[in-house]
Amino acid sequence: MTTSTAGTAAPRATTAAAARTPRTAARTSATGAVSLRRHRRRHPVAHVLVYALCLIWVFPIYWMVNTSFKTPADIQSTTPQFFPHPFSVVNYINALTKAGFVSSLVNSLIITLGTVVVSIVLGFLAAAALTRFRFAGRKAILISIICVQMIPGTALLIPLFLSFKSLGLLNSYGGLILAYVASVLPFSIWVLRSFFVALPDEIEEAAKVDGASTFRILRSIYFPLVLPGLISTSVFAFINGWNDFITAYVMLQDQSKYTLPVWLVSFSTNEGTDYGGLIAASVLFSLPVVIFFMIVQRNLVTGMSSGAVKG
Amino acid sequence: MTAHGSSPLHTTGLPRRPRNDAARRRRSGAGGPRNWVAPLVLLIPTGIVLGAVLGYPLVRLIINSFEDFGLRALFTGTNEWIGFANYAAIFTDEDFLPVLLRTLVFTAALCIGCMVVGMAMAQLMMYVNKFTRMLLSSILILAWALPTVSSTLVWQWLFQPLYGVFNWIITQIGWFGDFTQHSWTGHPLQAFSIVFILIVWQSVPFVALTVYAGQSQIGDEYYEAAALDGASGWFIYRNITLPFLQPVLYLVVILQVIWHFNTFNQLWILTQGGPDNKTTTLALWSFQKAFASNSFGQGSAIAIVTALMLMAITVFYIRRLVRSGETL
Numbered sequence: 001m002t003t004s005t006a007g008t009a010a011p012r013a014t015t016a017a018a019a020r021t022p023r024t025a026a027r028t029s030a031t032g033a034v035s036l037r038r039h040r041r042r043h044p045v046a047h048v049l050v051y052a053l054c055l056i057w058v059f060p061i062y063w064m065v066n067t068s069f070k071t072p073a074d075i076q077s078t079t080p081q082f083f084p085h086p087f088s089v090v091n092y093i094n095a096l097t098k099a100g101f102v103s104s105l106v107n108s109l110i111i112t113l114g115t116v117v118v119s120i121v122l123g124f125l126a127a128a129a130l131t132r133f134r135f136a137g138r139k140a141i142l143i144s145i146i147c148v149q150m151i152p153g154t155a156l157l158i159p160l161f162l163s164f165k166s167l168g169l170l171n172s173y174g175g176l177i178l179a180y181v182a183s184v185l186p187f188s189i190w191v192l193r194s195f196f197v198a199l200p201d202e203i204e205e206a207a208k209v210d211g212a213s214t215f216r217i218l219r220s221i222y223f224p225l226v227l228p229g230l231i232s233t234s235v236f237a238f239i240n241g242w243n244d245f246i247t248a249y250v251m252l253q254d255q256s257k258y259t260l261p262v263w264l265v266s267f268s269t270n271e272g273t274d275y276g277g278l279i280a281a282s283v284l285f286s287l288p289v290v291i292f293f294m295i296v297q298r299n300l301v302t303g304m305s306s307g308a309v310k311g
Numbered sequence: 312m313t314a315h316g317s318s319p320l321h322t323t324g325l326p327r328r329p330r331n332d333a334a335r336r337r338r339s340g341a342g343g344p345r346n347w348v349a350p351l352v353l354l355i356p357t358g359i360v361l362g363a364v365l366g367y368p369l370v371r372l373i374i375n376s377f378e379d380f381g382l383r384a385l386f387t388g389t390n391e392w393i394g395f396a397n398y399a400a401i402f403t404d405e406d407f408l409p410v411l412l413r414t415l416v417f418t419a420a421l422c423i424g425c426m427v428v429g430m431a432m433a434q435l436m437m438y439v440n441k442f443t444r445m446l447l448s449s450i451l452i453l454a455w456a457l458p459t460v461s462s463t464l465v466w467q468w469l470f471q472p473l474y475g476v477f478n479w480i481i482t483q484i485g486w487f488g489d490f491t492q493h494s495w496t497g498h499p500l501q502a503f504s505i506v507f508i509l510i511v512w513q514s515v516p517f518v519a520l521t522v523y524a525g526q527s528q529i530g531d532e533y534y535e536a537a538a539l540d541g542a543s544g545w546f547i548y549r550n551i552t553l554p555f556l557q558p559v560l561y562l563v564v565i566l567q568v569i570w571h572f573n574t575f576n577q578l579w580i581l582t583q584g585g586p587d588n589k590t591t592t593l594a595l596w597s598f599q600k601a602f603a604s605n606s607f608g609q610g611s612a613i614a615i616v617t618a619l620m621l622m623a624i625t626v627f628y629i630r631r632l633v634r635s636g637e638t639l
Contacts, residue, residue, distance in 0.1 A: 182364035
């Protein structure tokens with residue numbers, strides 16, 4: 001592999017890697033019977049080690065769920081119980097009725113859905129512009145979109161806070177939506193671009209011959225064709241907006257505007273003793289993300305990367 | 312299956328682009344002012360958002376770092392240009408060197424830890440049956456999917472001094488003595504250790520699954536040839552697996568560096584930089600300066616120094632990206 005191709009191959013290979021994770025296993029077993037597969041020998045020691053790793057990795061999650069179904073008395077016991085008995089949902093009731101849970105849930109939903117809608121609309125238009133047209137500066141824009149992702153998000157937090165403060169955007173949905181859109185947009189454009197690039201030019205040419213306008217082509221031809229890409233980028237935007245802690249922590253100072261992560265952390269500092277309620281609330285908070293993540297995991301590797309680059 | 316097999320690491324998983332399409336597009340899209348008007352219109356909304364939320368703050372960050380921007384400036388709206396005074400203040404700050412070293416050691420330890428565990432896990436996954444592999448992948452994806460805030464709060468609970476299960480377990484094992492009521496966040500090194508374990512737990516799934524996926528795309532024929540030549544396992548790993556994985560490993564390492572260097576949430580929620588500021592890294596230091604001491608100028612200067620250091624570390628990767636931009 002030459003160096004020039006390696007540069008292109010690296011990010012794409014990882015996308016591929018992630019994209020193939022669930023499928024590779026199936027393919028392996030299908031071809032495994034035919035080929036020798038010397039490097040895939042079964043090994044008893046490996047099985048023991050992998051089961052040990054499974055145990056270590058699942059333990060925190062198991063403990064989270066276990067704790068959430070215990071009674072508050074069992075949680076505050078110096079000899080931990082490994083199974084909740086009696087089984088209780090009182091922590092969930094406590095969490096749901098806790099002051100601020102419902103309002104922060106609503107805030108989180110508004111901000112997250114706003115981020116999803118705005119980022120896919122903008123991402124779709126920008127990706128179309130950057131792939132279906134040729135114009136001066138196109139390459140420069142593409143490169144700057146990659147480079148923008150290298151700026152650590154925490155570094156921008158200070159000037160962003162000061163700007164939002166002087167514009168009166170602190171404690172506002174719009175301000176946070178804007179910040180989240182900017183943090184997911186480069187990745188969304190990059191993913192959508194690969195979907196656009198795969199489309200043959202003939203479709204567009206045929207539509208032009210039929211007299212379709214640019215807007216019409218975008219709406220009726222490209223939109224349905226890149227829909228899978230739009231779905232995975234919107235899940236990425238959802239997870240990014242839903243999970244963010246630090247931006248919301250800085251921008252939201254009014255308790256009634258807290259998003260769920262900010263509320264959870266303030267809950268842990270203010271009511272440090274109610275671990276049952278805290279853990280149950282964390283389970284509720286994590287559930288939508290875990291479900292979405294499991295569904296689209298294959299497309300998300302590079303997404304995670306850009307999310308983390310933004311802090 | 313068409314894209315698969317020719318060159319394992321080039322398969323993209325995303326639809327492939329025909330090789331001659333650049334030439335074709337140039338032909339099809341020739342002539343007419345629409346060629347730049349339409350894309351311009353489509354790009355304007357994105358340009359405005361990215362300019363306002365990324366571009367402008369970046370410029371302002373740089374300017375602020377040269378200004379006496381404190382609480383007073385926030386109210387009066389006048390900030391005095393003080394040249395490199397903020398930078399001088401940081402570099403002569405007695406906290407600077409310890410914070411810098413801490414950040415570098417912490418980042419390096421995490422990168423090494425995550426890569427070693429992740430690559431070992433990926434290799435182990437080659438030696439187990441399908442069921443075991445699927446079990447491990449599902450658990451890894453679950454750990455990966457859990458939001459940082461949730462896993463950090465779970466960590467707080469696992470290591471809670473009085474009722475945390477971890478203290479109970481190691482007290483039961485008994486090798487290290489009695490850990491009842493032991494506070495892990497009370498001692499800098501121990502606080503770092505639990506953050507370290509947390510981040511390894513969160514990051515290894517990405518490393519292991521990505522490396523495994525890359526590894527399982529390496530053609531069987533290479534391994535068969537090596538096996539016929541009687542090569543040993545370690546020799547095969549070093550001379551076939553690693554070279555093939557190189558582009559994937561390269562990207563994974565770079566991402567690890569960026570992520571770990573910028574670690575904020577886990578440290579902030581678990582330790583707030585304490586005890587006695589002994590777990591403060593550059594990211595936390597900048598945050599504390601700006602938002603706790605209202606010294607926005609110095610906070611900005613630290614943020615710039617941090618960003619420049621990260622850039623220096625990742626410059627090769629950026630150069631490669633820019634070079635690959637030739638073929639965009």
